[in-house]
Amino acid sequence: MTLRKLWVVPKLGSIASLELREEEIPLPEVGHVQIATRAVGLNFADVFACKGLYAAAPKENLTPGFEASGVVTAINSGEEKAEDYPFKVGDRVVFITQFGGYATRHNIATGYVFTFPEEWSFAQAAAFPVQAFTAYYALFELGALKKGQTVLVHSAAGGVGQLALRMINKVEGKVIATVGNPTKVEFLVETFKLDKEQIIVRKDASEFPAQLDAACAHLDSKGLNIVMDSLMGGFFSPAYKKMVPMGRHIVFGSASLTTTGDSPSWLSLGWRFYNRPRLDILPMINYNKAVMGFNLVYLFDNMDIMKPIWDILIGMSLPPPHVGEEFDFSEAAEALRRFQTGLTVGKVILIVKEE
Ligand SMILES: NC(=O)c1ccc[n+]([C@@H]2O[C@H](COP(=O)([O-])OP(=O)(O)OC[C@H]3O[C@@H](n4cnc5c(N)ncnc54)[C@H](OP(=O)(O)O)[C@@H]3O)[C@@H](O)[C@H]2O)c1
Known part of the structure; x- marks a missing residue:
């Protein structure tokens, strides 16, 4: 037994x-x-x-x-x-x-x-596995990332974030990384050789548009081609607006809607949920922008898709x-x-x- x-x-x-x-x-x-x-x-x-x-x-x-x-x-x-x-x-x-x-x-x-x-x-x-499948699926299957394109990666020092940085680097893309705490900046500079100007320490969402403008200017980039959005909340709209035509905003998490503590704070959750980002789809036609959602559960249910992606991931020879x-x-x-x-x-x- x-x-x-x-x-x-x-x-x-x-x-x-x-x-x-x-x-x-x-x-x-x-x-x-x-x-x-x-x-x-x-x-x-x-x-x-x-x-x-x-x-x-x-x-x-x-x-x-x-x-x-x-x-x-x-x-x-x-x-x-x-x-x-x-x-x-x-x-x-x-x-x-x-x-x-x-x-x-x-x-x-x-x-x-x-x-x-x-x-x-x-x-x-x-x-x-989870982070690599997530980063790959978002960047390549949905985002169709190409050389030289600019990608916004939220929570870049986290699991998905770091793998995304490695993959973007492989195809010579440009990165704008966000973190929630200044203590993570040095780590990203040292590990990924990012300039400090490429890293946004998120504060109030009202400051985010100016922070994005400054980071894009530093990279000599007209705007964002891909947004890897695991946060939502007030950071959604500024990133969506900063996308260039053909931009793809990939939503795969809602961390900024969650509260800390062992159990959920239902009042705070309710408020955040009520104020979650909403989008008028009509102007999207003229803007040429897309918002895409992604959940790994889809891959779980489609086992045959996973093995070929795993082979690609291992073939990338990431550290x-x-x-x-x-x-x-x-x-x-x-x-x-x-x-x-x-x-x-x-x-x-x-x-x-x-x-
Ligand atoms: N859709 C899918 O299938 C899928 C699969 C895997 C992961 N995800 C999502 O991708 C995101 C990253 O996942 P991960 O596993 O790699 O986590 P992680 O990035 O290693 O850790 C979570 C990070 O989220 C940020 N964060 C923002 N708001 C937070 C809050 N209220 N409480 C705690 N942390 C908060 C923190 O970084 P900063 O403060 O520096 O931003 C934290 O370090 C998560 O939102 C996750 O749900 C989705």
Whole structure:
């Protein structure tokens, strides 16, 4: 009998209600592998899910988590010969999952499991899939990014943000990066060789148009070709206005609509929701601008799209993702609280010690 530990939110609403449980895990079914977890990647959506703000999350007994890395401990190739199966016992792998990631063992369909570069650690591997798929899909599949184009990347020191910077650099695009806290500026200057003038420390949204003008002028850019918008709120409109014709504003998050604290502040949330950005679509025809939405759930539901994108991502030979902070698996709630301070740089990871 194989046991696993997993974090569960019995009833959604608060990070504080996370509880650690133990249960038996069956052998993997045909077409699946069993993986002993070594590292779990935290995502902003985990916070949303625990608080009951993520529509696609199960309403009860939620185990959060979209990605983890580990070692294959069992396979089930069914009729297929084991040697023809894509994975073997002992392989170092990373996988994505639609919830359920915060567990020490998993049975996962092979379509969601990927190998990663040998020189990467388990923590680095667990820091990659969700953010890399998100950055790639936004920039290339939706944004159709081309050499020399100017991209606004919000929360650029975060997980998606840093990977986006690396990818934009690969195609020689120009970057305007935003951060919510001045402590992150030096990191971006040193790691990505950005000029300070390319980095906007977001303050009040009313100052954002002038900040965008200054950054574009510094880059000798007429305006934005792509906006990677994970914030919305008051920063939406100025960025939309600063787009040049054929600009694509890609909305994939709503961080500025969320509140901090273990549970949502419903009054504040209601106010922010009521004042969320709205757009008149008629003038969009003359402006030649597009707004596009994106959620990774779409890729989960279309497994066949993922593998070719994974191959492209690995083919980009990006440096390993930046792991900002590591917590022990037992400290999931503390890690989530730290994550939602907005002060983290790079990825936050839970480490599972070898059994
Ligand atoms: N649609 C999708 O499928 C998809 C997939 C992955 C991620 N996302 C979205 O992409 C964004 C980045 O995700 P990530 O996982 O890479 O996170 P992250 O950037 O590593 O961390 C979150 C960052 O969001 C910023 N932030 C803004 N408002 C915040 C608030 N109220 N509380 C806490 N942080 C706040 C902070 O950076 P600054 O203050 O420096 O801006 C913080 O560091 C998130 O909004 C996430 O929901 C969407």
